Amino acid sequence: MAEPIKLGIIGAGLAVKQLHWPALQRLRANYTFVAVADVDQHKAQEIATLTGAERVYTDYRELLALSAVEAVLLALPIHLTAPITLDAARAGKHVLLEKPPGANLEQARQLKEQLATLPITTLVAENFRYRPNLQQARRILSEGGLGELILLKLHSVSRANTDDPENFAGTPWRHDTQYRGGPILDGGVHHAAALRLLGGEVEWLQAFTKYGGSKLGGTTTITMNLRFRSGALGTYVYSAVCHDEQSSFLGLTLYGSAATLLVDNDALRLSRPGQAPETIPVEADPGYYGEFLNFYQALREGAPVVSTVEQSYRDMELILRGLDSAEQAQVILL
Amino acid sequence: MAEPIKLGIIGAGLAVKQLHWPALQRLRANYTFVAVADVDQHKAQEIATLTGAERVYTDYRELLALSAVEAVLLALPIHLTAPITLDAARAGKHVLLEKPPGANLEQARQLKEQLATLPITTLVAENFRYRPNLQQARRILSEGGLGELILLKLHSVSRANTDDPENFAGTPWRHDTQYRGGPILDGGVHHAAALRLLGGEVEWLQAFTKYGGSKLGGTTTITMNLRFRSGALGTYVYSAVCHDEQSSFLGLTLYGSAATLLVDNDALRLSRPGQAPETIPVEADPGYYGEFLNFYQALREGAPVVSTVEQSYRDMELILRGLDSAEQAQVILL
Incomplete structure (x- = not known):
């Protein structure tokens, strides 16, 4: 088996704790957790403790600067998703982002076009x-x-x-x-x-x-x-x-x-x-396991991403x- | 109690047999049945036997010519309802007609306007x-x-x-x-x-x-x-x-x-x-009893008609x- 994905988590709220973590626990061989960032340090620390991540930041840019992080999970308020996805992608990280991929259609369309020019893989956490x-x-x-x-x-x-x-x-x-x-x-x-x-x-x-x-x-x-x-x-x-x-x-x-x-x-x-x-x-099964498995297989095995930004854009x-x-x-x- | 309504029935199909008759049986003191008309003489006879009506016609105009008939129940294919309602109303009969009050909106609107000029009471059998x-x-x-x-x-x-x-x-x-x-x-x-x-x-x-x-x-x-x-x-x-x-x-x-x-x-x-x-x-209760009672009360006691042609027109x-x-x-x- 290939190496686990070295993941950073940006946004340490309910989605990560209640939805993603139970699925990620079943994929321990596929993911290791490097760092967690959240404006609320307490929340970031809570997820770090849960996942075993050793680094905690209140500024996600510090997390993106880590070369040890190869991919990030973004679970943020809707209006923050598109700009931070783009920051992560520009920092060379693969991104698994929560839905919808923008606060409005124009923003989501721009993100879609900008991502297409960058050599990274993105998957939208559309568990359905x-x-x-x-x-x-x-x-x-x-x-x-x-x-x-x-x-x-x-x-x-x-x-x-x-x-x-x-x-x-x-x-x-x-x-x-x-x-x-x-x-x-x-x-x-x-x-x-x-x-x-x-x-x-x-x-x-x-x-x-x-x-x-x-x-x-x-x-x-x-x-x-x-x-x-x-x-x-x-x-x-x-x-x-x-x-x-x-x-x-x-x-x-x-x-x-x-x-x-x-x-x-x-x-x-x-x-x-x-x-x-x-x-x-x-x-x-609510589908979270499937989305994290798909992300892993996309990065390590070249599998196609099922829940693309394009699909999620059309849902939106x-x-x-x-x-x-x-x-x-x-x-x-x- | 006032006299029963002397009713003629035009159209002797399923609606009369399965829907109206069970309700009319509970209103035996309010209705007597004078005649039944249907293009199918066998069907007309069947309803006549059921209701005790002594006269059977295959041409509804003969029924409308009877002075003994003061009101008619029309249960006809949709495209026949408006013209025959108008014939009955012009013959001076009160009319309880099946819904909808026309085969199209224009026909129903014309019927509504024509009925408004005639001194008869109409009620649409909208049981709901x-x-x-x-x-x-x-x-x-x-x-x-x-x-x-x-x-x-x-x-x-x-x-x-x-x-x-x-x-x-x-x-x-x-x-x-x-x-x-x-x-x-x-x-x-x-x-x-x-x-x-x-x-x-x-x-x-x-x-x-x-x-x-x-x-x-x-x-x-x-x-x-x-x-x-x-x-x-x-x-x-x-x-x-x-x-x-x-x-x-x-x-x-x-x-x-x-x-x-x-x-x-x-x-x-x-x-x-x-x-x-x-x-x-x-x-x-499917409401048929209520509509026949309302028709009786409208004719004999001056009660307002609940299911008017106007209301039924708007449903349509x-x-x-x-x-x-x-x-x-x-x-x-x-």
Whole structure:
């Protein structure tokens, strides 16, 4: 086996602690941790202790100056992602960055173009692209198990807990947002990834939005209609301010001409008219392991990056063009 | 008690047999049946036998010529409703007509205007306006039980059984449609009634549609976004070609700022964050009894008609403007 990746971590918040670290622990042979940077020294130290990293910085530039760091994991507030990704890439580091790849489309587009000129590998931590349930759904669909796809439904309705600082909706940068769309961008890019993964490229979209009702900044409820290039329709609803008893973050159903597939966390449910539904168990994995493994294989084995900046940019575009549609009362051709 | 209404029935198909007759049986003191007309004499005779009507015609004009008939029930293929309603009204008969009140908006508008000049009472058999579950939901909402209404969801997905002639989707006039919208108009006006009853008037709408996949004529799947004048959002999906295990014809949820209300046939389910959900039983009544009682009370007691031609026209407008939106790729201001 090739050498482990010598990783630096920039941003030591909830994502690293709650989402990335459990996955990285399963990849101990693939990663060693060199340094951690965060404006909050206490948080940086906490992640350093967890990962065994020996160096702690409050200025990420010091971390980027270390020749011992070959790649960085960026888990930052949305508005900081693009500039610091570019700094890291210019310092010659490979970058695994959190989604979305910018605070707005123009910034993300510029980042995409600038990265293309630099000899480094980037992967966006869009875990939905690595989720076994979505991968399995995609397989069933592409093998014709549902017939022609007619309608894709993704409805994610829940009231975000904004009071608990150990909850993502409780982080201050999500309340005082320096990016458009608030939770609809932040959470919505995951949904967009799922919609595009399963429905293919979107041709037309339209949305209405509603603001407020939460400490979360910006738009808090969106209803979006989609028409995919394939001719399939899509209905996407995301609300961070409405309570739903049965809600999951991924309330996803694929309606085909022959069968319907309900996608849960740990199982898919396939049903056909007049037949008993079939439950297909899947690994209840959020996809973080897959993204870190893909990053390793991309750097060490030349494997293609699954979750590219380009893909993530298009996810972001879907959401932000939805906001345009709502503001301009227009149907938008992507 | 005042005299029963002397009713003639024009159109002796499934609606009269399966939907109206069970309700009319509970109103035996309010209605007597004079005559039945249908192009199919066998069907007319069947309903005459059921109701005790002594006269059977294959030409409805003969029924309208009877002075013993004071009111008629029209249950006809959609494209015949407006002209025959007008004939009945001109013959001086009060009319209870099936929805929608025309084969297209222009025809329905003309009917509305012509009826306004005639001294008769009309009621559209939009049973959703009389359903106890919707009435109860409306009461809870108007009393502030959900807080501010944020999002109204109505999703009705099921694969219509087009092969059984005793099923509504099996009737020939629904396969060889002489009206726009197919099942989306025919069934959709019920949904539009529910959406307007609970959300109030719609300000903006947008839809995408998909054709085919069924013997049913015309559009078979629609996704519609709504923005009500109140600022609440709506998501409406109707498909007659997709299978849904958990589907009901009325898959309705109201999301408020304080609570969420799931509307089932025989119960409402009220849930608030952090509290055990509350089940509120309601009478599982489809509303046909209520519409015939309202017609009686309107004729005999001067009660206001709840389901007017104007209301039904606006339900129809919501659906047909949705089809316009899909065809023109435009957001539509109602």
